[in-house]
Amino acid sequence: MVIDLSTPRAVSAAALYAAAMLTAAPLLSLRGTIITGVTAFVLDLAMFAYFGYRGSASEVSELSMVATVAVIAAFLNRLLYHLQTRLQSARDIAIAVQQAVLPDPPQTSGPLRFAARYEAAQEDAQIGGDLYAVVNTPFGVRCMIGDVRGKGLDAVRAVAASIGTFHEAALRENSLAELVERLEQAITLEIQRAGNVTELEGFITGLVAEFPRHGKEVRLVNRGHPAPVLFLRDTVRYVEPSQWALPLGMAALAPGPEHVDTVALPEGATLLLYTDGLTEARDKKGDFYDPVDRFAQSRFSSPNTLLDALLADVHRHTRGRRTDDMALLAITHISDNT
Known part of the structure; x- marks a missing residue:
């Protein structure tokens, strides 16, 4: 948003909105990832309103991209959560095996x-x-x-x-x-x-x-x-x-x-x-x-x-x-x- 406000109108920070959501996916909870996605979408929409855009094809395309990445980020968050759960389960089993074999x-x-x-x-x-x-x-x-x-x-x-x-x-x-x-x-x-x-x-x-x-x-x-x-x-x-x-x-x-x-x-x-x-x-x-x-x-x-x-x-x-x-x-x- 800061880059949008401090650069010419022709410069778009849409890629950074997407980067924020993809960064949130492995680091935050599902709730935090969704909040990040909704916030990114609302801020991008607010920037269009601030600069006076009125629903052109490029605006719709950019907002669609941000919304799509938000959904993908939520999916990745759940996928990483399940992988982490399986990894922790494997570690717990390995610890149990070690204690049984090497007490x-x-x-x-x-x-x-x-x-x-x-x-x-x-x-x-x-x-x-x-x-x-x-x-x-x-x-x-x-x-x-x-x-x-x-x-x-x-x-x-x-x-x-x-x-x-x-x-x-x-x-x-x-x-x-x-x-x-x-x-x-x-x-x-x-x-x-x-x-x-x-x-x-x-x-x-x-x-x-x-x-x-x-x-x-x-x-x-x-x-x-x-x-x-x-x-x-x-x-x-x-x-x-x-x-x-x-x-x-x-x-x-x-x-x-x-x-x-x-x-x-x-x-x-x-x-x-x-x-x-x-x-x-x-x-x-x-x-x-x-x-x-x-x-x-x-x-x-x-x-x-x-x-x-x-x-x-x-x-x-x-x-x-x-x-x-x-x-x-x-x-x-x-x-x-x-």
């Missing part, structure tokens, strides 16, 4: 404190191909973290199958080696069910940990997974396996007994389990993220504090870019009297 670990178990975080590579996704699980068993607390090869629904199905097997086997198998063998069998069957012909077409890198009820140590079986990070009072270091093994689902290529490493976990120590989405996060120069180097001088009072600081630091390193799923599981051994 939050227990916060405490004896002298152990737990915290977990999950970030999918796709910003709107809630779950991907990474997994973690914590089970309190008669043999102690047993944990697993893993990374499924591949993406999409096949990866989610593999995650669900792996976690289901882990929860059941962790309560039954006497030793960590037997537990990992059960996981190997289940994942191999899942690969075959999915139609993969060879072991090379499907696998899961995984690490299984056992914290005995008595003692200040942790037992680890690493099947091709990134080495965990151990935070001690005076050092931060990777816990490399004494013997490297192929990922879960590939045991047929290198059969043999599972190798269990035992690592001291004194009071105040924290063990960080993670997937390669952490260590393969890159900055703008292409440099990988190294948690040991970044936190060499840092100490944290709880696993939640550690993971919050770690995620904030990764986001600074990558400037918010996500290229892979990332699962984090931190376990802190505190004093029994704390």
Whole structure:
């Protein structure tokens, strides 16, 4: 209207009336969109009256255009509303799936404190191909973290199958080696069910940990997974396996007994389990993220504090870019009297 009033009569602002209505459609409610359309039509009609036009073909054509765009804007508003409703429903379902497949670990178990975080590579996704699980068993607390090869629904199905097997086997198998063998069998069957012909077409890198009820140590079986990070009072270091093994689902290529490493976990120590989405996060120069180097001088009072600081630091390193799923599981051994 201001442009109509401040320009010669030959200049028409009809396109801007239309732009106002189309802008209102995705931003306002249906009522607001209709009010914007009616207001635009009335103002355009008022401008014709102000300049003394009297129903020429061009006036009728312009008013018809404004009225038509008003109707289209209302239709677009309803269409976007229904799309947004469906999107929110899909997000709610994704959150429910994540909570069912990847429930939050227990916060405490004896002298152990737990915290977990999950970030999918796709910003709107809630779950991907990474997994973690914590089970309190008669043999102690047993944990697993893993990374499924591949993406999409096949990866989610593999995650669900792996976690289901882990929860059941962790309560039954006497030793960590037997537990990992059960996981190997289940994942191999899942690969075959999915139609993969060879072991090379499907696998899961995984690490299984056992914290005995008595003692200040942790037992680890690493099947091709990134080495965990151990935070001690005076050092931060990777816990490399004494013997490297192929990922879960590939045991047929290198059969043999599972190798269990035992690592001291004194009071105040924290063990960080993670997937390669952490260590393969890159900055703008292409440099990988190294948690040991970044936190060499840092100490944290709880696993939640550690993971919050770690995620904030990764986001600074990558400037918010996500290229892979990332699962984090931190376990802190505190004093029994704390």
